[in-house]
């Protein structure tokens with residue numbers, strides 16, 4: 001099939017997202033940053049970083065990594081100064097304002113110059129332009145179920161299957177086009193795999209459960225009316241909105257890949273390691289061949305090995321600190337990243353003690369433990385606390401996955417139970433939510 005990008009035809013394959021089709025065509029600059037309109041490319045490839053926003057069929061700022069490519073789709077990049085998408089004109093700010101540009105105080109000493117600066121800032125601000133025309137409203141669909149499970153990764157699948165087999169009426173909501181989440185990435189040999197996913201999904205539907213794919217839960221609210229409808233969920237599916245009244249909810253929406261703070265990390269060509277694995281698993285696509293993988297702990301080692309199994313050559317595996325991991329099959333360098341170079345990134349500069357090393361690559365993959373996506377559950381009253389080892393704020397739960405909210409349960413990475421603990425925590429939450 002064909003889509004167009006800024007008027008140019010691009011081939012896309014069945015099952016590609018818009019982002020996958022563009023990366024397949026070796027296009028890496030997808031959008032521009034809000035303030036200086038610097039080039040940006042996809043990072044997480046999972047709908048959470050906002051680095052791939054694009055105008056699609058006249059609708060601005062859609063995450064192209066979450067939009068399925070369709071024949072004739074019209075895609076446009078946003079915020080390109082003078083229409084020059086590949087030129088980085090505002091790179092000049094790095095030289096003119098080496099300490100950073102504080103637009104709140106720019107030229108405020110003069111009334112006239114201050115007004116000019118304000119007008120310039122106003123024109124630069126924002127991301128994209130309003131839709132070409134208003135679309136006809138699509139009425140929301142109302143549903144009512146006993147239990148909603150958000151996320152069909154290992155924890156959500158196990159929770160939904162356990163609850164459905166206990167006789168509960170369960171709706172399982174998944175953002176991606178197929179269930180499985182992290183289990184499909186082949187990261188952790190001790191965690192469930194694709195066969196396990198298929199078997200759980202079969203058992204779930206055989207027990208009467210309903211699986212809703214490409215459906216994104218965007219809101220979770222305590223419901224005012226009396227029980228059994230304790231919760232209201234807003235679920236976006238394509239252009240439709242589903243409003244689901246539920247007696248209980250299990251949140252198992254996992255985590256979000258995080259970058260590291262160092263110069264150049266926001267350039268096109270820097271990806272989350274899990275994003276690259278998802279791209280290979282879902283669209284059979286690799287970006288280049290030689291990768292540098294940068295990260296920390298077990299996540300770094302597991303992702304580096306999984307990327308190698310996915311067909312990448314590992315130029316170097318860079319561990320951020322601590323002791324050199326005892327992994328004879330990987331060439332691990334203990335170093336701190338200094339900067340990423342090129343657009344797209346073609347090298348990583350690292351500090352090894354007082355020395356600097358430059359490592360060439362096709363792309364840079366960052367492998368840090370994903371941060372728990374606690375926002376949905378927190379907004380409904382669940383408690384999340386900072387845990388440095390988990391790189392974020394997991395939800396606080398008891399052994400049965402109960403949160404501080406009586407009708408709300410959590411399982412898997414969002415509750416600090418990632419990897420091999422995800423499925424057992426889901427099973428426990430699924431059983432507890434039925435009692």
Ligand code: FES
Pocket residue numbers: 041042043044045046047048049050051052053063064065066
């Ligand atoms: S939101 Fe699309 S790459 Fe992160």
